[in-house]
Ligand SMILES: [Zn+2]
């Protein structure tokens with residue numbers, strides 16, 4: 352109910368104060384993300400890992416194959432089966448995500464979540480009918496701090512766009528993790544493993560895990576391990592944006 356009231360208030364505020372595009376230097380009136388900025392948003396690298404989506408160096412022997420793998424996924428395949436995102440983690444996408452996370456622009460989630468759903472849909476195929484959308488769990492303290500549960504909000508939009516259910520509490524964050532900025536992948540993984548657990552029983556075979564950004568993949572890895580330990584067969588991670596590490600870093 353509270354969420355409905357907030358959504359209505361946002362519609363009302365948009366009428367009173369028409370939105371302007373959030374992209375730096377744009378400010379076009381009429382939408383929080385205007386059509387030209389959406390069309391020109393930075394895409395993932397063309398030559399990318401078929402599992403995690405990170406850039407793959409052109410010099411690699413399999414770089415031109417139909418499904419190249421980055422060095423990390425070749426060395427140790429992640430617990431998730433696939434990670435996809437509509438955009439690269441670069442401006443203006445970073446500005447859109449900032450507005451969603453810190454300014455609580457819920458209507459940005461509607462548009463961005465639909466873009467995420469469009470990117471993941473082709474990878475679900477016949478599994479779509481048995482798919483459940485699961486948000487990356489956030490700790491209660493972080494939710495209270497921000498006033499918005501971004502992954503849950505995005506997951507609701509993705510699930511509605513795909514026409515499948517969302518399992519809001521399939522995963523839970525049993526302890527808060529320290530800020531991840533500036534930490535290595537190994538450190539992030541050590542921080543987040545054990546912090547995310549599946550609530551049993553998890554009655555889902557095919558899970559789509561939703562988050563705002565994939566940086567090192569540590570959070571997606573922790574979610575996928577928890578879901579698979581609880582019985583999930585296939586886990587696909589979808590985020591709005593993906594950071595790349597310059598290819599095979
Ligand atoms: Zn714009």
Ligand SMILES: [Zn+2]
Nearest residue numbers: 400403421424
């Ligand atoms: Zn990879």
